[in-house]
Amino acid sequence: MGSGLDDRAARAAWSGLAEPGDLVAGALVATLGAVDALRLVVLATDVGVRAAWAEVTGEAPGGRDREQDGALWAVPEHVDARASTARPTTARPSTARPSTDPQRADALRVEAAPADSPRDDPRRVDPSRAHRAEQGAASWPGGVRLARAAERWGLRLRDAEPSRRLAALATLGGSFVVPGDPGWPVGLDDLGAAAPFGLWVRGEADLGALLARSVAIVGSRASTTYGERVAVDLAAGAVDARACVVSGGAYGIDAAAHRGALSRGGRTVVLLAGGVDRAYPAGNARIFEAAVGGGGALVAEVPPGSVPTKGRFLQRNRVIAAAARATVVVEAAWRSGAMSTAHHAARLLRPVGAVPGPVTSVASAGCHRLLREGSAVCVTDAAELMDLAGLVGSDLVPERVGPPRLADGLDPGVVRVLDALPRRMGVPVEDVAARAGVTLGEARAALGLLEFDGLAVRDGDRWRVRPN
Template identity: 50%
Template sequence: MNTILGLAAEHRDVLAVLRPRVVTDLRELLEPTARIVLGVLAEPGDGVLGRAVSVLGAVGAADLLLAQCSARAFVDTLGEAGETITPKEADDGLKRWTPRIDSAFFTRSIGQAARVGARFLIPGDAEWPAGLHELDRHAPLGLWVRGRIDVLAGGSPSIALVGARAATGYGEHVTGEASAGLSDRGFVVVSGGAYGIDGMAHRTALASDGTTVAFLAGGIDRFYPMGHESLLSRIASSNGAVLSEVPCGTAPTKWRFLERNRLIAAASDATVVLEAGLRSGSINTAGHASALGRPLGAVPGPVTSPASAGCHRLLREYDAVCVVDAAQMAELAIGSASPTLEGLASGWGGVGESPDGVRVLDELSTRTPRELAEIVQRSGVASSRVMSVLGELEADGVVVRREGRWLRRRTA
């Protein structure tokens, strides 16, 4: 890749279209260009990169990585700027980011974003959701938006309604009533665009002439899940918005879904889990909400229903507030914060459920064996760590090696 200045000049016309307002000076494109590049190089929530950006700025950090600096130079540059980073952190980071330097993907990605009418927001824009600043070094580098770009800028209160994909009739009924009631009260309904609880929250908000926002785990050029393409298109073309932190052309993976959850929690004034099993991804969202000091609510269900076991755990063990209707949820959002919920946002099990393990497994196929270099490039995990993870997964019988390539077992 070129320098950030070179990329901004080369793609000036396309990049200008992506910004929320008219660009008259090339210098106005340097910051967004750098953040798009960094979003290509790193996985969401990369704290080491976040620390580099905090002291060097996005342009400085991006130019340093595009120059393919050494780990020693990376450590020294950050040290001179006031941020201490260990040689191992620098070395691991560079091994994650360097294989992703790809000018062709950058060009395709911004071109596709322009074709679908997306806009790119960065911290400092008037439309940027203020709550995302609280993620600190794990804050998104930028947000890709289709629809109303200022929907989370603070004009209306917002509340996240999340829950199981495999929702029961009970869960969908409670969600529909809650979303309609909150929409009538002027709340922006935030969710993840998935099947089940998410979809019902979005659909009911639209039917109530309310405003709803969907955060996706993949690029917003191709809506996912495919069965919700019509729903997500309606959100983007109505008074709402569809957002993602990853560039167009990026596929949704388990790791990106888990990282996406922190955005749902941070962008909302409160989070309510309406129905969730013990291993539901919405429990991860609840952990992020409480770690940020945001109010957390849970809707009780039948004590015999596994679909509500996660909600009952939140109520029993983690002091979530019991809420049963829109009025109580609205009161939760505008009241005081809930008690701290520790462990749920980072309570990983074995290597297959560790952050690196999830990312490596995401990129393994059950049909096509992949070489180590390809897994490193696709996962954004350093090669030494990928080899370690693969070794553990092979010992657990989750993956198998065939002639130097790796395959995920169908029964894993």
């Protein structure tokens, strides 16, 4: 890893060192800054975490104010990507739950061998050194956790040279956007330590402006014709309301949402689980290129060349939830990635909507679950989606009214007279008054108004409703 890196380059390196949702990495960068945090990892491969900490901070491990470094020691290791298995809470920000896997700690060793060791593979871990380093770190808060994390990051140092990754992005005409840039989407800051270190972007680099007025439309890959039609209509309607459509680029509902936005000449953001140089799934490559060409963007939190994995797909969902103003689930199975996105959104206090489907459809079981549990509100069209997003009150759904009725706007007494009139054979005013339960004077006055409005017709001394 070259020396003299600035914050942007260090963040580019971190996006390759740490897996998405690595809370220890996020907290370390928040505590030390991206450059010093990276320096600590490099040093730790040679001297261990305890000595590296002292070298980087100039202080003994554990010597700093516990509150100052509290974020580093209090977080679990990773965001809970299985958010769909639990009901959301209203706490903010809620980014993770501690791991409950007892084998996770045992599977991790502490410290990688030096990369310049002449007798060992640079990726080989010396168990005895790992044990000693862990013992040395155990005397200060979070030391063991940080030592284990530094080992897993250290194994990737050789491939994390940021200049190569940034050069690859430049050849694609892309940009690397980091917190503090004018184009950074500030909604991602709500993720706290789980926020991406930066975003690798092809297309519109000003994601802040692009996502300021945005809605996420997500759902199942195994979608139905009904679900895809709804997704297309919702996305097209959102574009008509000047909103950007966000989704994950997968087959099914995601692809339908992107198509719906593009069909109206709108902008759409595709959040990928792999690098922006990889069209995955390949069958949606034309959609991805159309998104870039139409003023939207392909976005990833992992560098070019990164392979999409199941874990990265699940972690990608938290970014979708944080990026958009609201999330609507069109179709989702009982447990699915779309449900994960909905629960991440709810935990971030983002509005969540769900589209109902046939009660017999497995594809809508997750949507019905969200609605039944009160985790989402019912969304049936784009107007309701924009209302859900609540964009400065400018997109409230207008009050819905049925077809106009003859009696609309009439005094209740006049309505009673109108209801008393026959439609075919006229009747005398006395019969009208008797049927309506009003006096003769009230009946004559009401009939005069109804005749003036074109609602009643008189044949001699008989009255009836004017035919349509």
